[in-house]
Amino acid sequence: MTLATHDDWLRRAEALEPAVTHLIDGADEPGDGAFPVVSPRDGRVLAEAADAGPAEVDAAVAAARRAFDHGPWPRLSPADRGRILLRFADLLEERRTELALTISLEMGKPVTDAHDIELRAVITTFRWYGGLADKLTDESPHTAPDALALVTREPAGVVGAVVPWNFPLTLAGWKIAPALAAGCTVVLKPSEHSPLSALLLGRIGLAAGLPPGVLNVVAGDGPVAGRALGLHPDVDVLAFTGSTAVGRHFLRYSADSNLKRVWLELGGKSPNIVLPDAPDLERAAATAAWGIFFNQGEMCTAPSRLLVHRSVAEQVTEAVVARARALRVGDPLDPATEMGALVGEHHLDRVLGHVRTALDDGARLRTGGGRTLTGTGGSYLEPTVFDRVAPDSRLAREEVFGPVLSVLAFDDLDEAVALANATEYGLAAGLWTSDLSTAHRVSRALRAGTVWVNCYEEGDLTVPFGGMKQSGNGRDKSAHALEKYTELKTTWIQL
Structure with a gap:
């Protein structure tokens, strides 16, 4: 249930102490710079959030790479990963009021919508992918009698997720939850207009049992932090929701770096x-x-x-x-x-x-x-x-x-x-x-x-969600989202 009165929310807003530092390798990282987060509600500065430059992005990607290459997360059983995602959902439910308030203050949507609609969607997303994690199957195609073919889905690696301010946690969840369920590690870059809810989300994931480095969150603007993430050679997959103009930049970053896969959910004129x-x-x-x-x-x-x-x-x-x-x-x-x-x-x-x-x-x-x-x-x-x-x-x-x-x-x-x-x-x-x-x-x-x-x-x-034409490619939601964060491997065994 949402709080009953305007005064209740005002009191909570006065007492709010938002997370403002990057989350890198399971630890708070203040970085070298900061920027003001201004509330569109009244034009006041909510907080000074850490401002990521290339050094902070490098550190976050390095942490995600270590966690993928050497850490336990990709090697856990899918059932164990699913249990942690379910715990993640439970903790999001426990912190629902705080998260809703933070979203409302930083990007201006009615707090009842943030609480009843956005947080419901976020919690449901982590629960759904937590339940799906151990229900995916590999393939064994019928081949000649003297051979055995196996087609396995393997985690794609380090995922860079860049999300906008309009649904800061819903859209983050649509990318983070399936990526984690698949066994990937993630660097999340929220919009500079709505970093506070994402920084809190990262800490809730850590409390749920995500090993250090599995989910890193860096705040900063697109032309600096977003560009650094898009160009980074150790990012294997880049998932972006935002404008078509910025989506084009990420495709260029991929071409200019390691040809990372880029999944885009872009604009609309529906x-x-x-x-x-x-x-x-x-x-x-x-x-x-x-x-x-x-x-x-x-x-x-x-x-x-x-x-x-x-x-x-x-x-x-x-x-x-x-x-x-x-x-x-x-x-x-x-x-x-x-x-x-x-x-x-x-x-x-x-x-x-x-x-x-x-x-x-x-x-x-x-x-x-x-x-x-x-x-x-x-x-x-x-x-x-x-x-x-x-x-x-x-x-x-x-x-x-x-x-x-x-x-x-x-x-x-x-x-x-x-x-x-x-x-x-x-x-x-x-x-x-x-x-x-x-x-x-x-x-x-x-x-x-x-x-x-x-x-x-x-x-x-x-059901999957995504666009055609210049509205992007790939799909969020549903089991189809796992296709963005996995690689198909064929193993042919001659008997």
């Missing part, structure tokens, strides 16, 4: 298609509004393009606008808040730039579009809806990563599919229809890694 035969237009509108404003719109899968059949476009748009106007924007530590602060002033300015460009391009602003709660010192934006958005405009094509919805009308199904696919991204999509044949045909026609039909953002750990 279409949400509403047909006139949707089973419930009001629910479709409510879900569209929830999807774009949840987490302040700072989601790669956010349904930022609402594609509505012209015959119902005004009805659906009015319903979305009404929900946007009713949404409570406020202090992330207030349990009544439905939308918190954007991650910082830099990002708020960027999103407002998209709003100005949309107006210049002729889109009609239906609600929002401006800063709010300016007296708090925080980075707050009104829920924003545009319609009459031109398909070739920047608002329809570029990822805003904020609470800004573009509405586009269409006249027939072929046009809807063409509009949906008219983007460089291919992460996710939504479709609302009562016709089973339409659901199947359109789902197959959409170039997206996930298609939700008559819902949005649904799923669990059993």
Whole structure:
């Protein structure tokens, strides 16, 4: 259960003493520099976090390499690794309130969402992979009678994981848990906007029984610490979630170093298609509004393009606008808040730039579009809806990563599919229809890694998640995630 009142969370925030040093080889490492972690809630400095340079990244990778090459972790039985991951999940549950508070303070999401949604996802992830660890099997293909062939999955080695600020622990868990289950060791580099929750996560893993060096956490910015990790010759696999532009850098780092495998989950400009035969237009509108404003719109899968059949476009748009106007924007530590602060002033300015460009391009602003709660010192934006958005405009094509919805009308199904696919991204999509044949045909026609039909953002750990086109490659979640962190080895025995 979350704490009951705003005052409860405020008191806990005053007493919070976040972890601020790197975790390298099982020990605190302050490093040579520090940087301020600013809360978008009120613009105040939460803490001075250790700032990793190449030396700290080298030390973390060296610790992970020793732990992989000589330590016990890859040599433990899968069942023993699974038990430690299950203990990890238990300790995350015990520290759930502290973790949720830290996330809310450092990146601005409502603390109830951090507690009830993000931490639930993180805990479930470690439990799921802890349970899966000893259930993977190798292969023995049928060959000639005088030979025995074995195909084994072996841990890939040292994994560098670079994760963003919007879901700092969910996305870290999606990478760390399967990598650890496979027997890999990890160097985690969180965003410089949300390092505190990740630094705490690393210490919880150590308390759960991870041997020193198995999970290392270094804080720092992307152009320095992220680049050092991407170029490091002793990193075997690099897993990244973030922007497409930064994803390209990691591919270059791989080419310029040791050709490490690079797995990318990148941006999105997800279409949400509403047909006139949707089973419930009001629910479709409510879900569209929830999807774009949840987490302040700072989601790669956010349904930022609402594609509505012209015959119902005004009805659906009015319903979305009404929900946007009713949404409570406020202090992330207030349990009544439905939308918190954007991650910082830099990002708020960027999103407002998209709003100005949309107006210049002729889109009609239906609600929002401006800063709010300016007296708090925080980075707050009104829920924003545009319609009459031109398909070739920047608002329809570029990822805003904020609470800004573009509405586009269409006249027939072929046009809807063409509009949906008219983007460089291919992460996710939504479709609302009562016709089973339409659901199947359109789902197959959409170039997206996930298609939700008559819902949005649904799923669990059993299903894979990832994108097509410039939304990336590889998959998080499910047993398929193990493919990123294992190597297939063939052993042929002549009998």
